[in-house]
Amino acid sequence: AQSVTQLGSHVSVSEGALVLLRCNYSSSVPPYLFWYVQYPNQGLQLLLKYTSAATLVKGINGFEAEFKKSETSFHLTKPSAHMSDAAEYFCAVSDTGANSKLTFGKGITLSVRP
Amino acid sequence: DAGVTQSPTHLIKTRGQQVTLRCSPKSGHDTVSWYQQALGQGPQFIFQYYEEEERQRGNFPDRFSGHQFPNYSSELNVNALWLGDSALYLCASSFPGVVNGYTFGSGTRLTVV
Numbered sequence A: 001a002q003s004v005t006q007l008g009s010h011v012s013v014s015e016g017a018l019v020l021l022r023c024n025y026s027s028s029v030p031p032y033l034f035w036y037v038q039y040p041n042q043g044l045q046l047l048l049k050y051t052s053a054a055t056l057v058k059g060i061n062g063f064e065a066e067f068k069k070s071e072t073s074f075h076l077t078k079p080s081a082h083m084s085d086a087a088e089y090f091c092a093v094s095d096t097g098a099n100s101k102l103t104f105g106k107g108i109t110l111s112v113r114p
Numbered sequence B: 001d002a003g004v005t006q007s008p009t010h011l012i013k014t015r016g017q018q019v020t021l022r023c024s025p026k027s028g029h030d031t032v033s034w035y036q037q038a039l040g041q042g043p044q045f046i047f048q049y050y051e052e053e054e055r056q057r058g059n060f061p062d063r064f065s066g067h068q069f070p071n072y073s074s075e076l077n078v079n080a081l082w083l084g085d086s087a088l089y090l091c092a093s094s095f096p097g098v099v100n101g102y103t104f105g106s107g108t109r110l111t112v113v
Helices: none
Strands: A003-005 A010-014 A019-021 A024-026 A032-038 A044-050 A056-058 A064-068 A073-078 A087-094 A108-113 B005-007 B010-013 B019-024 B031-037 B044-050 B053-057 B064-068 B074-078 B087-094 B108-112
Touching: A003 A087, A010 A019, A019 A108, A024 A073, A032 A064, A032 A073, A044 A056, A044 A064, A044 A073, A073 A087, B005 B087, B010 B019, B019 B087, B019 B108, B031 B074, B044 B064, B074 B087
Parallel strands: A010 A108, B010 B108
Antiparallel strands: A003 A024, A019 A073, A032 A044, A032 A087, A056 A064, A064 A073, A087 A108, B005 B019, B019 B074, B031 B044, B031 B087, B044 B053, B064 B074, B087 B108
C-alpha cells in the first residue's frame, strides 16, 4: 500500500520568505509523486509531478520539489512567497501506471503574512 | 475549452436518503475518477470509470456506486446517507496513457443532516 505523510497542518510565512512544505511517502514500488494546490471552493490544480525522470522537478508559479529516494521525501519549495500562494497544498503518490489512483496526504494550509 | 463540470455545486440531504452527483469530463477525456474530501482531509479515491465500466475501486462500501455514459459523463450515487458522508466530492477526468493527466472539477459539497 502507498501512503503520504504531510507533517503539520499549517505553515505560516512572511511575504518574500522561503516556502518549505514537507512530504514523505511510503511505497513498495517506485512511485510517481505529485503536489496539488487547492484554493477555497475550488478543485485541485497540479503544481508539479515526479515521474522518474529528473529528481528536481520544476512546476508552475515558481514552485519546485526534489525527489530523494534515500529520505523517501518529496518536499515542495518556493524561494519567495507571494500573497497569492496562500492555499491548501496536497502531496500525492501513485504507482506508475497511467490513470493510476492518487493517494493524498492530509494537506497543509499555507498562510502568507504581509 | 470547458474543463470538468460538476453538478450540483451544493446539496443538503437527510440521513437515509439517496443522492446522485454528476460529472461532465473535459473535452477529449474518456476516463472519470471520483474522490471524497472530508473537511480537513485529503481527497480519498472512490472509483474510476473507463469504457462505461468500473476499472478501479477504493475502500468504500457498496452504498457508493457509479455509472458512466456513452458520452463519457458520469454519475456518483450514494444510498442510505450517513452524517459521515458529508464531504466535498471531486470528479477528475483524464485521457488514457497519460501519466496523471487529471483535470479536477470544483466539486459538489454534500451536507447530510
